[in-house]
Amino acid sequence: MADEKTIISAHDLVKRFGDVKAVNGISFEVKKGEIFAFLGPNGAGKSTTIKMLTTMLRPTSGELRLAGHDVTRERDSARKAFGIVFQDPSLDEELTAYENMDLHASLYSIPKSKRPARIQTLLELVELWNRHDSYVKTFSGGMRRRLEIARGLLHEPKILFLDEPTLGLDTQTRNLMWDYVQKLSHEKGMTIFFTTHYLEEAEAVAERIAIIDQGTIVASGTTTQLCKQTDTKTLEEAYLKLTGRTLRDESESGNNDGMNFKMALRNRRLR
């Protein structure tokens, strides 16, 4: 059994969609207060793993524990422990920014007296306070993203899942967000689990990285450990060595053309 500092643990996790094995027997552990990144190309199975961790999808097989709860059996207790920012949009566009935050507060039973201050602080953080009475349908993509991040933090979860949180954000907001997330992790001991396909982001923010490709974890550890394991100098080289060098057969997994294209370009540049 995992020791008591482990807050997320997955054991031999599998998710099959018909014939597609989206997640193919992965196991990992995340410690309390750690910032952990899933790094991998499109279609690697990152979102599917997060959806299983957050009770959205039932695993085909395998075991999952969150903050001491079995995710499939004790859904509601597991749900109290985490916050999530989905990869896909998940706001009610017909409501205002403030109403979206307030609805979230109700869903997580945050006391009424604490709501206004907390909502204001978070909306100020993501620089949306001056628009709190605007309908979400009038927001730009980046503004929606920022609102979703603020919302995910509202109930001060023990674990925060971020599925490609910085997609579509400008550099400035991206830095602001990561600064705040790191602060939460260091000051409040919040555990952060995020996915990305930006190497720089994983390297700069994460304390530990798991590289996932075609539904399996091909390597994991700190940047230094990953370089050591692959006998390379940078995370980029390690990543390429683990996932990119062999160009995958397109028919094997349908939607990774974009990444293969980038890889091909990079490989050419490296030669």
Added chain:
Amino acid sequence: MDILVVLWLRQMRRYVRSGSRLLGSLGQPILLLLALGYGIGAIYKRAGEGNYLQFLVPGIITQTVLLSAIFWGIIILQDKRFGFLAEMLVAPVSRLRILLGSAIGGATISIIQGTMVFFISFALGFRPHHWALVPAAFLVLVFMSIALTCFGAGLASMVEDFQGFQGINNLLVMPLFFLSGALYPLNNVPTFLRIISTCNPVTYMVDALRYLLAGQSHFGITKDLIIMTITFIVTLTFAVNRFNRIEI
């Protein structure tokens, strides 16, 4: 505040804010009342059947509720497609409560629409048979709104896209309405049509409302209420069952 109230409020906000939906959904019943009520009314009278508008109004109120409830399902579908459902489903609130809160909202909308059609009909010349029975008719309206909203929610949980929902509208809502005896009395129709109508749960909703509002009934109010109760249990089970199965 309880989460049921919060979710109900969300539905109400969306309803009030979409002014076009509010007006658009009243267009059809008004059109039906004018075209059929006045258009066919004259022939109906000559055939010795009495006042057609009196006969028609309960049917049109039911149609309004049916349409409103099924189209309310589109909100669930929107939530599913545009992601808000994910936000609700990962929250530490049981799915049953999410479904109930939203469905009570949908039912409230149907009740408002049905009531508005009642008053429009009144302006067009409809008069309730006994004013004392109108509160009872309102209770029947509430009951069938909840049942049909559950039906809409269950259907929306099953389909994946808006085209699928359009298909359901054509294949299900139209027949349910036209074969419910909302537009014509069932005593004089060919046997096959009567049999089909007898199997249609909406028929009994129309019949109950017609008994209470116009003093006419084909099956009798007791049978109507029994079948409505069965319908309610079936649609509620259907909705809960389908909603529980949603995976995103």
